[in-house]
Amino acid sequence: MDFARSDGVARTGPGIGPGGGRPLLPVKVVVAGGFGAGKTTAVSQISEIPVLTTEAPMTDAASHLDDAGGLPKTTTTVALDFGCLTIDDEIKLYLFGTPGQERFGFMWPDLTDGALGALVIVDTRRMDACYAAIDYFERVNLPFVVAINRFHGSLAHDLDDVRWALDVPEKTPVITFDARDRASVRDALLVVLRRSLEVLRG
Amino acid sequence: MADERDHPTVSGVRPYLLTGGRVRPVARHLPIEAQLMTTPAGQSASGRLTYEHRDIVELCRRPYSVAEVAAHLGLHTGVVRVLAGDLIGLGYLTVHAQPRMTGRREREVIIERVIRGLRAI
Numbered sequence: 001m002d003f004a005r006s007d008g009v010a011r012t013g014p015g016i017g018p019g020g021g022r023p024l025l026p027v028k029v030v031v032a033g034g035f036g037a038g039k040t041t042a043v044s045q046i047s048e049i050p051v052l053t054t055e056a057p058m059t060d061a062a063s064h065l066d067d068a069g070g071l072p073k074t075t076t077t078v079a080l081d082f083g084c085l086t087i088d089d090e091i092k093l094y095l096f097g098t099p100g101q102e103r104f105g106f107m108w109p110d111l112t113d114g115a116l117g118a119l120v121i122v123d124t125r126r127m128d129a130c131y132a133a134i135d136y137f138e139r140v141n142l143p144f145v146v147a148i149n150r151f152h153g154s155l156a157h158d159l160d161d162v163r164w165a166l167d168v169p170e171k172t173p174v175i176t177f178d179a180r181d182r183a184s185v186r187d188a189l190l191v192v193l194r195r196s197l198e199v200l201r202g
Numbered sequence: 203m204a205d206e207r208d209h210p211t212v213s214g215v216r217p218y219l220l221t222g223g224r225v226r227p228v229a230r231h232l233p234i235e236a237q238l239m240t241t242p243a244g245q246s247a248s249g250r251l252t253y254e255h256r257d258i259v260e261l262c263r264r265p266y267s268v269a270e271v272a273a274h275l276g277l278h279t280g281v282v283r284v285l286a287g288d289l290i291g292l293g294y295l296t297v298h299a300q301p302r303m304t305g306r307r308e309r310e311v312i313i314e315r316v317i318r319g320l321r322a323i
Contacts, residue, residue, distance in 0.1 A: 021264055024237065024265070025298065025299075025312070026233075026299060028235045046320075046323070052270060052273035052274075054272040054277075080269065082273075085320075086319075087318075087319030087320070088315060088318075090315075091312065091319065092237075093316055093319070096235075111234065113302070114299075114300055114302050182323070186320050186321075190317060193313050193316055193317045193320070194317070196313050197310060197313050200310055
């Protein structure tokens with residue numbers, strides 16, 4: 001078998017996709033956070049395909065609503081953007097990014113159903129953008145980790161302050177990471193998965 | 203078709219037109235990450251299928267998730283579920299997904315493998 005891992009994709013022959021054209025077992029992790037928090041950036045660091053979206057770019061009306069705070073933002077898509085990574089010859093990991101505000105809650109049952117866990121990306125300038133998602137994940141017992149995206153290498157809030165502000169359970173990890181750094185995103189996902197194991201093992 | 207895949211846009215066609223008024227997949231609830239793959243029967247039947255069904259059967263000669271099919275064909279995931287449900291019912295598509303009732307030990311093994319796989323990148 002010809003096994004090329006340089007691009008993160010296992011191949012068994014020319015022109016054959018991940019898994020050699022054989023369907024793999026798909027598993028998923030949800031990546032939630034407000035607009036501009038770094039969801040798409042984080043997913044793109046790990047994904048072996050360009051990040052895809054199933055929804056249209058934000059309408060002008062919605063864009064106006066979400067621009068409160070006047071924070072810089074270059075590209076914004078609503079709804080679902082996602083990527084994937086072939087884990088081994090049998091498992092494929094999907095990462096689904098979703099906004100964390102309540103009005104996007106309609107898609108959460110679908111995304112969390114069977115998910116291994118969730119990474120909640122927090123922009124400390126707009127922490128309210130993930131309240132609803134955190135509430136939801138707690139309600140459906142989806143293991144999650146709060147990850148503060150270190151914009152420009154600075155951390156505006158102390159981790160304990162963020163934990164207090166978000167009122168997350170003591171056992172929920174609160175970490176910092178850099179959504180632009182592949183190893184950092186990978187490590188954040190590893191914290192999610194270890195937390196999932198912990199929850200599973202009670 | 204190639205053009206549409208290069209520049210995916212959400213179809214302006216309203217979902218109920220594409221799905222003939224059906225709102226649920228014929229076969230079963232399809233998780234958004236479920237892998238769809240065309241069967242040999244589906245490949246043979248491709249030329250006789252309606253446009254939207256044919257697009258799915260053609261794309262899924264390689265396995266793709268419901269979400270990827272939606273993104274590549276510019277359809278909503280709900281529409282893909284219904285159309286894929288038709289094709290599954292006809293034996294033209296197979297579905298691969300993690301059973302939702304997977305036992306604890308099995309889930310543990312899967313998570314451990316994902317951890318190992320991620321560590322390796």
